[in-house]
Amino acid sequence: MFDTRTLTRFLPPRMRNQLDAYLEIATLFREISDPRVMASLGPSGVRGLILKRGKQGVPTKMGASHEAHFDWGYPSDMPEMHALYTRAKQGQWDSDDLPWYTSVDPLNPERPILPPAFVDFDRMHTEMGVKLNALEQRKFLHSLSSWTLSQFLHGEQGALFAAAQVTESVQFFDGKLYGATQVMDEGRHVEVFHRYLDEKLNRLYHINDNLFVIIDALMTDSRWDMKFLGMQIMVEGLALGAFGAMYRMTKEPLLKELLKRVIQDEARHVHYGVLALREHFAKELSERELHEREDWAFEVALLMRNRFLAYEVYEEWFDGIVPREKWREFADTIPGMKEFRQVMFSRLVPNLREIGLLSPRIIPHYERAGLMKFYNGAAADQVTGEQMILELDRQAAA
Numbered sequence: 112m113f114d115t116r117t118l119t120r121f122l123p124p125r126m127r128n129q130l131d132a133y134l135e136i137a138t139l140f141r142e143i144s145d146p147r148v149m150a151s152l153g154p155s156g157v158r159g160l161i162l163k164r165g166k167q168g169v170p171t172k173m174g175a176s177h178e179a180h181f182d183w184g185y186p187s188d189m190p191e192m193h194a195l196y197t198r199a200k201q202g203q204w205d206s207d208d209l210p211w212y213t214s215v216d217p218l219n220p221e222r223p224i225l226p227p228a229f230v231d232f233d234r235m236h237t238e239m240g241v242k243l244n245a246l247e248q249r250k251f252l253h254s255l256s257s258w259t260l261s262q263f264l265h266g267e268q269g270a271l272f273a274a275a276q277v278t279e280s281v282q283f284f285d286g287k288l289y290g291a292t293q294v295m296d297e298g299r300h301v302e303v304f305h306r307y308l309d310e311k312l313n314r315l316y317h318i319n320d321n322l323f324v325i326i327d328a329l330m331t332d333s334r335w336d337m338k339f340l341g342m343q344i345m346v347e348g349l350a351l352g353a354f355g356a357m358y359r360m361t362k363e364p365l366l367k368e369l370l371k372r373v374i375q376d377e378a379r380h381v382h383y384g385v386l387a388l389r390e391h392f393a394k395e396l397s398e399r400e401l402h403e404r405e406d407w408a409f410e411v412a413l414l415m416r417n418r419f420l421a422y423e424v425y426e427e428w429f430d431g432i433v434p435r436e437k438w439r440e441f442a443d444t445i446p447g448m449k450e451f452r453q454v455m456f457s458r459l460v461p462n463l464r465e466i467g468l469l470s471p472r473i474i475p476h477y478e479r480a481g482l483m484k485f486y487n488g489a490a491a492d493q494v495t496g497e498q499m500i501l502e503l504d505r506q507a508a509a
């Protein structure tokens with residue numbers, strides 16, 4: 112990051128914040144060294160970060176350019192995928208069965224959506240110069256948890272459409288049948304997250320610009336394996352981690368139950384991504400193509416690690432009071448965010464290893480980003496959703 116403070120000290124706060132946002136985008140683009148990755152992420156970056164297409168309050172249209180792959184022979188071509196299809200049919204659940212009658216008060220300190228320890232309010236005081244009283248702290252946590260759940264919801268909308276696209280374009284026939292169950296799963300996830308935000312939290316935040324960039328890039332890429340990599344491994348893998356972290360932290364019973372159901376579906380989705388890509392990457396791609404995917408995955412991982420910083424919450428609470436770069440430094444290191452990152456990457460990195468995108472040429476980059484400590488974890492094809500829940504319950508009880 113540039114040292115914006117020396118550069119912008121004498122500007123009025125609003126201009127200083129604007130400049131800070133542009134410098135952040137410039138830094139992001141500067142980090143991308145592979146021109147093919149730039150060609151894939153660049154236009155989406157302009158639409159998301161500069162034009163802010165996700166924040167205009169109107170529907171967004173993204174041009175799709177993939178081919179639908181038909182097979183009139185209906186082959187049984189992947190037994191492990193077929194087994195997953197069977198499990199997915201059996202694992203369907205009715206969203207109306209969740210305990211929606213539960214009364215949720217987001218300001219109730221007995222049953223917080225996110226615990227106060229998620230944000231270190233003492234540090235907020237010392238480092239940002241902002242002191243919130245007890246009620247304001249609860250309101251701030253209400254904002255932050257609604258923001259987080261809103262991003263889950265927007266991610267689910269992306270997953271719904273990406274699952275539909277992948278179902279069309281994938282060449283494995285067993286993958287198409289499985290994909291149909293995922294489309295249903297994602298539809299249900301959109302429904303439950305939206306219903307929770309609408310009925311229980313009465314809030315909905317705009318899509319975060321960085322999440323928009325990733326969704327835009329994978330929806331508009333014509334290559335099915337890039338959609339897969341983007342959605343099934345990166346977004347779903349990270350979402351699975353984030354859902355897990357929230358499941359572990361929340362004391363609100365309806366949300367806990369909702370997340371438990373969603374996590375079990377998502378574990379199958381990531382498993383599907385690992386199965387399909389492991390095979391495809393090993394057999395179909397040239398070394399050059401593999402390198403492009405490796406670089407792309409690394410950039411997306413950085414996009415999600417460094418820049419998922421709740422600027423929308425900052426704008427609501429502190430715009431004009433605290434400089435944007437101060438918020439960035441603070442938000443980056445609050446305990447809850449650290450925990451989110453920890454759980455997210457412990458899920459993602461082993462999956463990247465498993466599909467062959469962690470070759471020795473990229474490992475030093477992950478090392479520098481502090482992500483190699485997750486290298487030896489279990490990949491999605493070795494952990495079921497039930498095991499994941501048991502593990503989270505065990506950690507929460509410890």
Ligand SMILES: [Fe+2]
Binds near residue numbers: 267
């Ligand atoms: Fe989902």
Ligand SMILES: [Fe+2]
Binds near residue numbers: 377380
């Ligand atoms: Fe999913």
